[in-house]
Amino acid sequence: MVYNYKKYTGEKTVTKGRRRKTGGKESKNMIKVGIIGATGYAGQELVRLLLQHPKAEIVWYGSKSYVGQKYCEVFRNMFELVDAACLDDNMEELAERVDVIFTATPQGLCASLVSGEILSKAKVIDLSADFRIKDVAVYEKWYGIAHAKPQLIDGAVYGLCELNREQIKPARLLANPGCYPTCSILSVYPLVKEGLIDPDTIIIDAKSGTSGAGRSAKTANLFCEVNENIKAYGVAGHRHTPEIEEQLGYAAGRPLCISFTPHLVPMNRGILVTAYASLKRGAAEEELRAAYEKYYGGEKFVRVLENGVCPETRWVEGSNYVDVNFKLDERTNRVVMMGAMDNLVKGAAGQAVQNMNLMFGLDESTGLELVPVFP
């Protein structure tokens, strides 16, 4: 963590504060980053990761609700780490000043702000859904809004690094995958791609921590409403469904229609996916495992667990890992596919940084060498 090294010399001094502002990473050689939507949970996680990134520096903390307020007053964990105040969501000006713009904003905003001219000046990594779905009609049907820049969809790259690494490197407009899709797709992909399961039988039952619901003040997300409770929501209609279907459809070689049900769990972070599918034919344990090894054996951030070990969100919390495994059920001729990850890291900010690293020619894991925090 070069920046901190420079920032804090460790000698006793009361000018700590000022030293921090002036010190820090050499601006040359550093990727200049601007964040639009830095005051949501995903935006704040992006700040946490980038502060620990040796090759990037944040120069713009964008926010809709907190313009003018010091960032560390919104998130007090950043006290004495971030001195900047929040700025507005001015993508025009941002494009002049930064190398890459992250948008961690509600659906529609990135599409309304981005343009070819902006993309000619800065790369854009969009954490919203605006550029994830290639078929604009599907996007507009599921999201219920008109797409402001359909002409930019084709040029956008879907940033699931383990599947699209080579296409991501040259991308200028990067669609960062949704949290549920990242965990769902990675859990199921190898068996679909290898044609071992019948893709028409895929059912995905997903469970998410509450940070996925965002930081806006809603009665339904109050502590006493979420704590000691579990519920399904968006049954048969959640917006992440077409995103999962499109990506798994590429693996299957044809359009798919799957069942996807998200649930809200009383915990801060983590997504667990339990997916079900029928085997095309009797397949042996070894054959299924070989498929996972084939695609993930060399992947750092996807850990294929040992036989019989179920993924648990506690083992990946705070890190960029996705733990996956499966269980063959010969009685029903089905396979149960499971995946666990941190929805704010690999499901949002971590994957966004992983994409940034690829887009700027850095080692993919730069700044993401985070050991999961337990308990």
Add this chain to the structure above:
Amino acid sequence: MVYNYKKYTGEKTVTKGRRRKTGGKESKNMIKVGIIGATGYAGQELVRLLLQHPKAEIVWYGSKSYVGQKYCEVFRNMFELVDAACLDDNMEELAERVDVIFTATPQGLCASLVSGEILSKAKVIDLSADFRIKDVAVYEKWYGIAHAKPQLIDGAVYGLCELNREQIKPARLLANPGCYPTCSILSVYPLVKEGLIDPDTIIIDAKSGTSGAGRSAKTANLFCEVNENIKAYGVAGHRHTPEIEEQLGYAAGRPLCISFTPHLVPMNRGILVTAYASLKRGAAEEELRAAYEKYYGGEKFVRVLENGVCPETRWVEGSNYVDVNFKLDERTNRVVMMGAMDNLVKGAAGQAVQNMNLMFGLDESTGLELVPVFP
């Protein structure tokens, strides 16, 4: 709550303690109850419910680990409510002294203790799995133990009140259903019974609070291991699977093989079931709803929620209700069936009391008029 009424006159006096011991329900006209395994979570819940039951009195608090210790020292919520000390698991003696014996014990114990002679003296309500499964071979395969009293299985009645009410009334040996099976069966039953779904496509994804894991000291159940975590366990091998298959098989009219996956959720109480199945033919919303209304319209403890409302465990906590609903997914031609209940009440102690009421000719809801506790 007649007993309390008598117990506490309310006048100021310091002989409160003694008054409590001597006062209380008239023993005549009261059902005398003995509990074997009163110091587990289900056993303690049984005590909570029976203390508030106007027609029953507990005369035996059985325990394996706490013999001789005051019950209220094991569960301090019972301080000044229960003065008795824990006794051993002597079913012989118990049968002489009580009208009904509840066994809230590990698999195998009830079968090893019960006998025709005991059943001639007292009714037995077994909260373990010993007498739930009619096929002893299936029991022995899934539970990995030999059944000590196979000859008593035929005479035992499966105590899912809403389905077996008439058979329960005359029963002397009652097999109280498991927590997962109660919620799973009630969520799916109407559509299977009416032949609206293909029973070979049933997949049940269940989520349970941690009280279901019991009160024994295991590292895996420590606060820091369970909190901020969700995991699947017993995948494709959980012991409640054959119980669900048997009961739904009766509804389908033939043996079934289903997928069942339980999950551990960081909350104390509650089970949520999310079940999936393919429709036999295109069925309308109304047709599916009519099936639920047909079987549950007159049932007090099963609440069929309004269209679009998903069951949540918080709305049934502390009560004997099961909230059920379904969502038709025309895209996939599947229906998602959901149920929520309190695993310690309707999933264990509450249903056991409901069965006791039926077996002793009382109103089925006596002592179970509990408004769910929220938050």
Add this chain to the structure above:
Amino acid sequence: MVYNYKKYTGEKTVTKGRRRKTGGKESKNMIKVGIIGATGYAGQELVRLLLQHPKAEIVWYGSKSYVGQKYCEVFRNMFELVDAACLDDNMEELAERVDVIFTATPQGLCASLVSGEILSKAKVIDLSADFRIKDVAVYEKWYGIAHAKPQLIDGAVYGLCELNREQIKPARLLANPGCYPTCSILSVYPLVKEGLIDPDTIIIDAKSGTSGAGRSAKTANLFCEVNENIKAYGVAGHRHTPEIEEQLGYAAGRPLCISFTPHLVPMNRGILVTAYASLKRGAAEEELRAAYEKYYGGEKFVRVLENGVCPETRWVEGSNYVDVNFKLDERTNRVVMMGAMDNLVKGAAGQAVQNMNLMFGLDESTGLELVPVFP
């Protein structure tokens, strides 16, 4: 629970819904209750308790935010238990129709609505702070609002049943104590009253579950903000301070000035008080215990725990009990006084019902015979 008994006959029938509306308690002989502020956490708990009360029936569910909406759509635990829709906060009309009005509303509202004429028609039990403090200047200083009905303060009775039982019985305007004051005062009272501690050294460190923060949508109360966190708030300035000082001052025989610090704990319900004071002179364990026994030995809802046992909120949850105990620290010549209760029951709705019982000549514990719910 007479009402439920009548309400649900248990026979199979699909007219359950209608039967519920028409059935229920005989209106004659029943206390007619109106609730202003029925859609907050305290208001909802009041509904839960009154639904289980054999001598009261709710005829008015008042709400500011949900007028016209069915009550069971706001709190779905009430589905099939309450069919009524929410009405507005019209105290004039209410006074014509009910025997008692509960106000579970923000500070100032009850004072603005109540009047001598209303009190001549109905009794009022105010769960807000408007009539708790006798010195209107103190009220206005700490609450920062002008008191709309100072002339009614003298006639109001402070409803801490264990201390003011006789004054409560004839009251027409009842000031229901705050949650922190109830637990704080009951924990400390005996030693102050008996002059065993120096009241100028009293320090009260209190911890509360999050339901005490109310149900309005605020970012600070979102699940992810409260979960996995503990903080102090309102340090040296919390509004419950003068209420505690006034009541303990009566016990001490002179005005007191104490330190009170509340904390927010990641749990739904419960308040724990840890209070410190210096002994006036060396006092023996027995002498201190005798003081607690003197005042609480005959009290049903205050349980003085055995020597060495610390109160815990889990043992009183869902009930009207307050568990208290103390620890003598000879090293420091201080005594640590502790109390635990459910902030929504004894700290709000339960105590309000206890007061109602006293005001209507019922047994004080009617409808409050609730066994604590654990886990």
Add this chain to the structure above:
Amino acid sequence: MVYNYKKYTGEKTVTKGRRRKTGGKESKNMIKVGIIGATGYAGQELVRLLLQHPKAEIVWYGSKSYVGQKYCEVFRNMFELVDAACLDDNMEELAERVDVIFTATPQGLCASLVSGEILSKAKVIDLSADFRIKDVAVYEKWYGIAHAKPQLIDGAVYGLCELNREQIKPARLLANPGCYPTCSILSVYPLVKEGLIDPDTIIIDAKSGTSGAGRSAKTANLFCEVNENIKAYGVAGHRHTPEIEEQLGYAAGRPLCISFTPHLVPMNRGILVTAYASLKRGAAEEELRAAYEKYYGGEKFVRVLENGVCPETRWVEGSNYVDVNFKLDERTNRVVMMGAMDNLVKGAAGQAVQNMNLMFGLDESTGLELVPVFP
């Protein structure tokens, strides 16, 4: 994170596993670390921090319960990060092989194993209480065991870095402070040292997350026992009391006797201290703040919050920071001093690494540049 950098090249390859075992930090120039008690929560946190430390490598994972088992099977967050198996607690052999030994073990074990000869070969950082208290009689009275190496106590250094930095650097036997003492002492120290408060009036009310209770399987620490509950424990008798008294006594210049009460909070990590004391004389806000600035203005890991902001555990979780602040209460002439930290980091493993850095001449914050994880 040099080691990771070397460990994972990032190129696609399926030999990931083997590369990891062989690759890793150059052993020359690296501090070789052995951990006795690596399978407790503090031990595991030490592993997490050292894996991310650029100048240290763990060569011995000691454990009493898991000898021979792979470390990543005990803590699955370490899967693919740690390949080593657990070894026994052989300090003799360890001393031959490592530069520093950490003991994260129950009281008494370190004292029984350590010796002058071992200290001549390796430095020892003891996370237990064995060498924290200078007066062996006090240690034996509060811990109830005989001290096995009283002759080594004098040479041991109390490792509260912010207070003892210079003495720590040359230390060979380092007594790492307890979690409660670290947060308590740092919260109160400046006002005691500056003589602004009367040290005889200090009362410390502390609240801790459950990881502080350790990982051994006890019923009292099961999820359902801790969740939705708060309690005090060890009232007037907790073992951390004399440690706090000794250190604050040095600041006061004379022996002190204080009140200390710990509480168990339903969260994984974090300690919050709320301390009370009477001002010696009327002191102004500015005067108190100046005292905190004097001692902590240049300290990186102690953050003095802005006026009116209360410390919260969520803002320091996963980091080595301690957030402190105070509130002057002119009504009572008392000051409320508050501190929040992560009990496993600054309260245990983080401070141990901070001490290691000082003892080996590294920048004090090496490997500890961790941004707090929220939510």
